[in-house]
Amino acid sequence: MLARDPGIDVVGTAADPLIAREKIQRLRPDVLTLDIEMPRMSGLEFLEQLMRMRPMPVVMVSTLTERGAAATLQALSLGAVDVVAKPKASVAAEFERSAADIVARVKHAARARIRPAVRGEPTPPVSVLPARTPVIPSGPSAVRPMPATAAEGDAHLIALGASAGGTEALRVVLQGLPAHAPAVVLAQHLPANFSAAFAERLDRHSAMHVREARDGEDILPGHAYIPPGGRHLAVVRHGRGWRCAVEDGPPVNRHKPAVDVLFHSVARHAGARAIGALLTGMGDDGARGLLAMRVAGARTLVQDEATSVVWGMPGAAMRLGAAADALPLDGIASRLLELSRPHASVA
Incomplete structure (x- = not known):
C-alpha cells in the first residue's frame, strides 16, 4: 500500500x-x-x-x-x-x-522533529490518523478578541488538544498541574480502543484525577476528562459550571474525537472563563476552535515549534491569530495556572 x-x-x-x-x-x-x-x-x-x-x-x-x-x-x-x-x-x-x-x-x-524519551520517564512493563494540510482563510489582523473577564465567576475551565506527539506532551502538561487545578477537558487523536489505556496512563502521572468522560457528568476541579474511544467530547453549561457531553457524531476534520468539536463547545459555553492550549500535532484540527475561544474572550496559547514533534496544528492556530503566545512544552502548565488566577493579565 x-x-x-x-x-x-x-x-x-x-x-x-x-x-x-x-x-x-x-x-x-x-x-x-x-x-x-x-x-x-x-x-x-x-x-x-x-x-x-x-x-x-x-x-x-x-x-x-x-x-x-x-x-x-x-x-x-x-x-x-x-x-x-x-x-x-x-x-x-x-x-x-x-x-x-x-x-x-x-x-x-517524515517531517517530524524527533525527540527521544525523557530520561527517567517510567515505562510500565507490558507482557497510527490522517491529517489535513492547514488552510488559512485570513490573517490575524481580522481577529478582534473580546475582553477577557470573569464576570460569571472565578472558576476556569482548561481545554487542551493534541495529535502526533501529543500523548507525551499531554503527560508533561498534566504532570505539571496540582491536584487542585481547574478542571481540564482534552482531546487527543488516538485509535478508539486506546482511550481507556491512555486515561489510565495519564492518571498515573498526574496529581489530578484523569478519567474517560461520561455523558452528562459534572466537570469538577482537580479532574481531567478525555473522550471515550471513538467519540467526540463537548462541554455544556450547567448552572455556574459545566457538564460533559459525549457525542457519537461524524468525524470532524477526519478525526473522532476532534479537537475542534471540543474547542467550539468551550467557546460557546465557557467563553472568557476558559483557557485553551493547542499542542503538537499534524494538520489543522483545533486551530479554528481555538480561534473561536479567543474571540469569545478565552485566554489561548500554543506549544512552540521548537518543542513540538509536529508544528502543524499549533502553527495553523498561530497563523489564524488564534493565540498570541507560543510557549515551550515545559512552560505550558505554569502558564495555564497563571492564567487561571483571578484578574490574570492577558496580552
Missing part, C-alpha cells in the same frame, strides 16, 4: 528487528513503520535501542486490543511519532481506507 503512492519509496522490508537494524544502517530511510510483536526481539526493545543510537521518525502499527494499546502508548513514550491501526486485509474496503490513513501518516512523520 505504501509503494503504490508516488510520493513514497519503499527502500526495504525486514522480517525481524535484527534484519531491520542492518538495513536501516545501509539504506538510511526517512521513516520506519514498526510492528510491536516480532520474532527475535520485541518492537519496543528495538525502538528503545533505535531511539538511543539513531533517532528517526517511527510510525507504530498496532493491533486494536488492550495489550496493543498499552504497548503502543509505551512506544509513543519512547519516541515514536504516531500510531496507525493494523489493517484487516480480509475486508477490502477497510484495507483501502487504512492505506490512505497510513500513507498520510508516513508522509507527515
